[in-house]
Amino acid sequence: MGFRLVVLCGYLFLLAPGIFVAIIAFSSDRFLTFPPPGLSLRWFAALWEHEALMGAMRRSAILASVVTVTALAIGVPAAYAIARLSFRGRDAIFAALTAPLLLPTLVLGLGILLVFFPFGLAATWPGLAIAHLAVTLPFVVRIMVTALSTLPPDLEDAAATLGATPFTVVRRITLPLALPGLIASAALAFLISFDEVVISLFIVGPRLSTLPVEMYRYVEGHTDPLVAALAVVLITLSLGVVLLVERLLGFMRAVGR
CATH class of the missing domain: 1.10.3720.10 (MetI-like)
Incomplete structure (x- = not known):
């Protein structure tokens, strides 16, 4: 049980940055804020229209x-x-x-x-x-x-x-x-x-x-x-x-x- 807990904590430590980034990606705010004030797909639509990226x-x-x-x-x-x-x-x-x-x-x-x-x-x-x-x-x-x-x-x-x-x-x-x-x-x-x-x-x-x-x-x-x-x-x-x-x-x- 103790070993599984350590492994779980290790996974959470490694995945935590990705989880925060994923949440922010759906933010409705114009700035990088956490937690986001609301959820939106606006930045995925903006990404599709961004010619340079x-x-x-x-x-x-x-x-x-x-x-x-x-x-x-x-x-x-x-x-x-x-x-x-x-x-x-x-x-x-x-x-x-x-x-x-x-x-x-x-x-x-x-x-x-x-x-x-x-x-x-x-x-x-x-x-x-x-x-x-x-x-x-x-x-x-x-x-x-x-x-x-x-x-x-x-x-x-x-x-x-x-x-x-x-x-x-x-x-x-x-x-x-x-x-x-x-x-x-x-x-x-x-x-x-x-x-x-x-x-x-x-x-x-x-x-x-x-x-x-x-x-x-x-x-x-x-x-x-x-x-x-x-x-x-x-x-x-x-x-x-x-x-x-x-x-x-x-x-x-x-x-x-």
Whole structure:
């Protein structure tokens, strides 16, 4: 009973900010006040009509989709080589690919800006995509290495013995078995890229902005509940992605428990 109470208090502590934000999002007041004097959907309607935020949301969705596809295209073959092949420098490559996980995003963002500036990549779509790839690729590699390491190699050996080419073995045996990890990697990469704000602040420019950066700029000059309504929308979308992965595959199975 005591353990359950501690767990319940932990959940309440973690969810409390989201609960307050959700309540404020339905406020009828013009300012951020709690408790709200009344309930209304006016800020969700205002959000839909806000061109800057809606445009930034579309740009973030496109950017996150491109980054996700690129991270999978690079990370899955790299993870397969690390998990399945034996070659000199394998551990060093794995450490290099996952090294950004150990760095604070502030330090990583500053380093990326210093590298990008001489090449003219700052405030550009390619530069922003590469910067997001630096923080999403390590997660894809880490999850896929775990997922591929848990697969029984006997099935691949049996397929190869029966005459299947290496490409056919990967396409017909390995990838279908690693599908849970693949879907989890894609979902996590998309959410990380879509939500990235610290590194984006270093790379974006006045004519190129993502949704988290636009939200940051909005709260600097406004005190209305519009940003709370947007936060509720984003929380709902993120929760929907996690629940979809859980429903289809089981989240712990998908990340390679």
